[in-house]
Amino acid sequence: MSKEYPGNPLNSKDFKKALKTKYVPTAEYAWSAGHAINRFLTGLKEGRILGIKCRSCERILVPPRAFCEECFISVDEWVELKDTGTVNTFAISYLDTMANRIKKPLLPAVIEIDGAGGNGFLHMLGEVDPKKIKIGMKVKAVWKPAKDRKGDITDIKYFKPARGGV
Amino acid sequence: MPRRVAMIGAGMTKFMRRANDTPKEMAFEASKMALDAAGLELKDIESVALGTAPDAFDGVHMKGEYLSDGAGSFLKPYTRSFVGGGTGVFTGAHGWWHIASGMFDTCLVVGEEKMSSAHPHPQGAFLTIFDNLIERNLGPNLVWIFALEMNRYMTKHNIKKEDIARVSVKNKGNALDHPCAQLGMKITVDDVLNSETLAWPVQRLDISPTSDGAAAFVLASEEVAKRVTDDPIWIEGVGWNVDTTIWTNRDLYYPKYVEYAARMPYKMAGIHNPPKDIDFAEPYDPFDYKELHHMEGLQLCRKGEAPILTREGVTARDGDLPTCPSGGALGVGNPIAATGVMKLCELYWQLRGEAGKRQIPKDLRTGVAQAWGDLMQVGTVVVMRR
Numbered sequence: 269m270s271k272e273y274p275g276n277p278l279n280s281k282d283f284k285k286a287l288k289t290k291y292v293p294t295a296e297y298a299w300s301a302g303h304a305i306n307r308f309l310t311g312l313k314e315g316r317i318l319g320i321k322c323r324s325c326e327r328i329l330v331p332p333r334a335f336c337e338e339c340f341i342s343v344d345e346w347v348e349l350k351d352t353g354t355v356n357t358f359a360i361s362y363l364d365t366m367a368n369r370i371k372k373p374l375l376p377a378v379i380e381i382d383g384a385g386g387n388g389f390l391h392m393l394g395e396v397d398p399k400k401i402k403i404g405m406k407v408k409a410v411w412k413p414a415k416d417r418k419g420d421i422t423d424i425k426y427f428k429p430a431r432g433g434v
Numbered sequence: 435m436p437r438r439v440a441m442i443g444a445g446m447t448k449f450m451r452r453a454n455d456t457p458k459e460m461a462f463e464a465s466k467m468a469l470d471a472a473g474l475e476l477k478d479i480e481s482v483a484l485g486t487a488p489d490a491f492d493g494v495h496m497k498g499e500y501l502s503d504g505a506g507s508f509l510k511p512y513t514r515s516f517v518g519g520g521t522g523v524f525t526g527a528h529g530w531w532h533i534a535s536g537m538f539d540t541c542l543v544v545g546e547e548k549m550s551s552a553h554p555h556p557q558g559a560f561l562t563i564f565d566n567l568i569e570r571n572l573g574p575n576l577v578w579i580f581a582l583e584m585n586r587y588m589t590k591h592n593i594k595k596e597d598i599a600r601v602s603v604k605n606k607g608n609a610l611d612h613p614c615a616q617l618g619m620k621i622t623v624d625d626v627l628n629s630e631t632l633a634w635p636v637q638r639l640d641i642s643p644t645s646d647g648a649a650a651f652v653l654a655s656e657e658v659a660k661r662v663t664d665d666p667i668w669i670e671g672v673g674w675n676v677d678t679t680i681w682t683n684r685d686l687y688y689p690k691y692v693e694y695a696a697r698m699p700y701k702m703a704g705i706h707n708p709p710k711d712i713d714f715a716e717p718y719d720p721f722d723y724k725e726l727h728h729m730e731g732l733q734l735c736r737k738g739e740a741p742i743l744t745r746e747g748v749t750a751r752d753g754d755l756p757t758c759p760s761g762g763a764l765g766v767g768n769p770i771a772a773t774g775v776m777k778l779c780e781l782y783w784q785l786r787g788e789a790g791k792r793q794i795p796k797d798l799r800t801g802v803a804q805a806w807g808d809l810m811q812v813g814t815v816v817v818m819r820r
Contacts, residue, residue, distance in 0.1 A: 359581030
């Protein structure tokens with residue numbers, strides 16, 4: 269192993285002085301939701317959480333998809349689930365989406381939706397003291413008012429501890 | 435039957451917070467060093483395999499093509515492989531099959547990443563990893579996935595934060611002996627536990643830095659290897675695996691895809707009892723708990739046992755099963771694809787007894803390197819032997 273290694277680090281001061289070019293991309297996208305997520309988001313607009321059952325492995329798939337990735341067959345048996353579930357895991361985030369520091373933490377969590385055999389999706393927790401959140405805690409969806417829902421994951425504002433939960 | 439494949443030279447740049455060098459210049463420096471170490475010239479190289487992470491980090495479209503000259507591939511058969519954070523170790527497989535197939539006798543393998551070009555940091559580029567239809571509108575941050583996985587792992591096995599912090603203490607300490615390291619430091623468990631909470635349970639000193647750097651090595655057929663060196667190091671097995679992107683339908687406490695990726699090279703290399711048959715490891719450690727998670731996926735211990743081995747000093751450089759003797763991503767730095775290549779270079783230097791102050795003080799025969807990435811779903815594993 270030779271002794272001299274290449275590479276020229278710049279400290280902040282040198283970096284300010286160094287010659288640079290700059291570019292800010294302007295790229296906008298619009299994604300169609302596809303067969304399964306279209307129906308899922310439509311369900312959220314109606315205040316319902318929908319899953320889809322694979323007739324082969326009998327798993328309830330949430331978030332729903334048009335095909336079962338394990339059995340590799342199309343799936344089409346829609347099932348309405350409760351809007352309650354269990355905290356599978358969570359974090360207490362003092363970073364916002366662009367990694368800026370924030371004082372009031374965001375509370376992302378994976379919620380296992382009741383009746384879906386442990387399957388679920390990423391969402392947020394609310395109306396809860398961060399110190400009291402536990403994995404395994406029972407939670408319930410808090411919906412936006414019907415008139416404000418638009419067929420988006422944020423039609424559920426967050427999940428809060430279910431009464432008599434924990 | 436695949437042909438035997440040897441590593442015959444390795445090189446790397448310093449890993450840096452912010453390099454003046456361009457990505458192409460760093461790729462050139464690492465490639466040139468690897469060629470010199472192998473005693474070969476570019477004309478002796480028949481094929482080139484490059485690994486580098488998403489174009490969005492650099493803001494350079496078709497980064498593989500952009501890097502090609504720096505990776506020594508002028509008018510040569512050249513491909514770029516990419517499997518997220520698993521890319522660097524995957525290049526070991528990518529290069530391996532060029533030679534094992536019989537198609538080429540030499541292959542230059544290069545990993546490069548320059549993460550400092552994205553301002554003020556690459557967070558914006560990382561965010562696009564989340565599902566575009568049902569996750570991004572929640573305003574996620576990249577650290578969330580680690581915090582969510584780490585919490586699940588800790589809770590499932592009732593692991594204390596201080597037992598995870600020991601990995602950071604060990605790796606940053608090991609990196610003090612690495613001449614290319616960005617973040618070698620002598621720190622204590624308390625320093626980690628008292629560092630800023632970013633997304634609990636993740637704190638500042640649990641995380642590897644963003645880095646700029648490149649690393650490279652030369653692979654050769656048995657015939658070429660025996661001609662140019664008395665001490666070839668053999669790539670004895672390669673493996674890779676990917677789980678679904680629907681990560682909320684998996685139990686994150688255990689990386690099954692790492693296990694599946696590891697079983698491939700273990701079978702090739704005749705490894706039946708990994709903790710006994712493997713002398714040291716370079717598991718991927720972008721966060722301290724990831725090293726533990728990956729030791730378990732690599733079958734180096736039972737599920738939930740990695741924190742205990744770490745606490746008992748088993749994974750220290752002078753322990754029975756040293757992990758990340760290089761200093762790892764936590765200490766040397768984490769220029770994503772280059773990190774995995776650095777880990778393969780570390781196996782090479784350790785197995786040849788050329789690791790200097792980092793040399794593991796025991797006879798080494800077999801080492802394993804591993805990387806991980808994408809949406810907590812990719813495992814890549816390479817086993818090397820002298």
